[in-house]
Amino acid sequence: xxxxxxxxxxxxxxxxxxxxxxxxxxxxxxxxxxxxxxxxxxxxxxxxxxxxxxxxxxxxxxxxxxxxxxxxxxxxxxxxxxxxxxxxxxxxxxxxxxxxxxxxxxxxxxxxxxxxxxxxxxxxxxxxxxxxxxxxxxxxxxxxxxxxxxxxxxxxxxxxxxxxxxxxxxxxxxxxxxxxxxxxxxxxxxxxxxxxxxxxxxxxxxxxxxxxxxxxxxxxxxxxxxxxxxxxxxxxxxxxxxxxxxxxxxxxxxxxxxxxxxxxxxxxxxxxxxxxxxxxxxxxxxxxxxxxxxxxxxxxxxxxxxxxxxxxxxxxxxx
Numbered sequence: 239x240x241x242x243x244x245x246x247x248x249x250x251x252x253x254x255x256x257x258x259x260x261x262x263x264x265x266x267x268x269x270x271x272x273x274x275x276x277x278x279x280x281x282x283x284x285x286x287x288x289x290x291x292x293x294x295x296x297x298x299x300x301x302x303x304x305x306x307x308x309x310x311x312x313x314x315x316x317x318x319x320x321x322x323x324x325x326x327x328x329x330x331x332x333x334x335x336x337x338x339x340x341x342x343x344x345x346x347x348x349x350x351x352x353x354x355x356x357x358x359x360x361x362x363x364x365x366x367x368x369x370x371x372x373x374x375x376x377x378x379x380x381x382x383x384x385x386x387x388x389x390x391x392x393x394x395x396x397x398x399x400x401x402x403x404x405x406x407x408x409x410x411x412x413x414x415x416x417x418x419x420x421x422x423x424x425x426x427x428x429x430x431x432x433x434x435x436x437x438x439x440x441x442x443x444x445x446x447x448x449x450x451x452x453x454x455x456x457x458x459x460x461x462x463x464x465x466x467x468x469x470x471x472x473x474x475x476x477x478x479x480x481x482x483x484x485x486x487x488x489x490x491x492x493x494x495x496x497x498x499x500x501x502x503x504x505x506x507x508x509x510x511x512x513x514x515x516x517x518x519x520x521x522x523x524x525x526x527x528x529x530x531x532x533x534x535x536x537x538x539x540x541x542x543x544x545x546x547x548x549x550x551x552x553x554x555x556x557x
Contacts, residue, residue, distance in 0.1 A: 244324045244338045246346070249312055253320065257287035260350040261366050263319070264291040264339045265358040267332035268299035269501045273361035274317045282367045283318070289347065290319040290358075291339035293332070297323055299502075322346075329530040331507060334465040340438075341457040341467065344445045357439040361497040369495065373442045379485040380444040381452070383471075384437035384492035388553065391425040392417065392472050395435045397550040405464045406512035406525075409534050413463040415545040416538060417473050424548045425472070432486045434472025440492060452482050462533030 246254075265272070272290050292300065300306060300316065307315050314321040327335045339346055343353045352374075354366050373382035389395045396414045400407040425434045443449050452474060459470035475482060509525050512518065518526050526535065 244328055244335070244346075245326050246322060246324060250320075250322045253311070253313060254287065254289065254322070254347045255349050257289070257347055257349060258351045259286045259366070259370075260343070260347055260353040261286050261288045261356065261362065262291065262339060262343050262347070262353055263289070263356050263358050263360070264336050265296045265300070266293050266336045268296045269332075269503065270296075270358040270499070271300055271304050271502065272316045272319045272321075272358070273497075273499055274319075275362035275366075277363060277365055278318075279365045279367060282365050286366050287347075288318045288320060289322050290316065291322045291324055291346070293324055293327055293335065297321060330527050331465055331509070331530055333507070334460065334527070334530045337457065337460045337465060337467055340441070341453050341460065343441075343443070344450045344453060350445055353441075353443050353445065355441040355443075356496065359499050359501055360439055361499060362495070363497055364495045369442060373485060373487060374444060377485060379483075380446050381449050381482075381484040382442040383484065383486055384440055385433045385486050385489050386435040386437050386468065387489045389435045390433040391548070391550075392422065392434050392469050393424050393548050394550050394553075395466075395468050397552065399464075399466055399469070403510045405466055406509050408512065408515045409509075409531065410464055410466070410469070411547065412534055412542070413469060414547055415542045416463070416533075417469075418547060419538075419540050419542060419545050420473075422473050422476055430480070431472070431475060434475070435468055436471050436486065437489060437492050438468050438471070440495065448482060452478065461530060463531060464534070465530065 261275070275288065300321070304316055306321070309315065324338070328338065329335050340355055343355055344350065347353065352370060354369055356362055374380060386395065389398065393414060396410050399405060400410050455478070456467065456470060456474045459474060460467050463470065509527070512525060
């Protein structure tokens with residue numbers, strides 16, 4: 239995206255211009271190395287582009303740990319994955335940078351008609367054509383995502399994020415108070431959706447105008463608030479109402495598509511250990527992101543002090 243950060247080299251832009259069917263993934267801050275898909279049909283190998291989006295720190299890490307070959311056009315490959323280097327990262331937080339290719343796949347690869355996003359820690363075990371047939375074409379869907387294994391309410395997911403130190407606890411609370419103030423109810427069986435919380439490691443999309451709009455609105459929330467995209471997915475669905483239709487498939491099917499590999503190391507962001515807003519002051523002011531989550535530091539027009547977050551029943555130790 240020229241001029242907006244996350245810029246691709248000309249050679250990679252030209253390569254992606256020929257991609258109509260894309261399997262995309264991403265590795266940031268050297269958390270993983272690429273895992274090769276298995277059970278690919280000859281048709282899928284010809285039809286799909288397998289694009290692994292990386293930052294500079296990760297591509298150097300990958301070169302030290304696996305074989306990277308270079309083609310005649312200076313394109314870099316690890317097995318079937320074409321490495322797509324993004325320069326000038328838009329955010330300080332690597333997890334937030336990783337949301338650019340994940341959510342804005344249609345912006346990075348605008349010629350693509352279909353895309354399947356998988357997280358960098360996943361090894362794809364099912365032919366991508368079968369994935370499109372099962373989750374989009376069979377039911378005439380255009381957007382599919384897996385249901386979360388444990389949670390249906392964003393407030394349950396937020397509580398789990400705090401317990402597992404996925405981001406600063408007071409900022410997660412502030413994020414949820416804003417959504418609660420704006421009318422986001424906890425999930426119940428009366429809602430029109432199976433769940434408000436997806437398993438975000440896989441997103442299957444036809445790049446329609448409405449899906450692209452949804453992705454942009456979803457990314458706006460990730461940009462403004464916490465980088466935990468599972469917290470904002472249900473809110474964007476709520477705000478769009480019946481205009482946005484999607485297929486949320488059972489989590490058991492999600493587990494049959496991939497092998498999950500551990501990250502090469504734990505996340506290293508200090509902000510995840512913050513327990514109160516006072517810890518961002520004084521000598522710790524550097525904990526505050528300078529380019530992301532600015533909606534958490536901008537005075538909100540409503541009175542959030544009156545907002546009481548819904549009680550959460552912890553139904554799973556793993557959650």
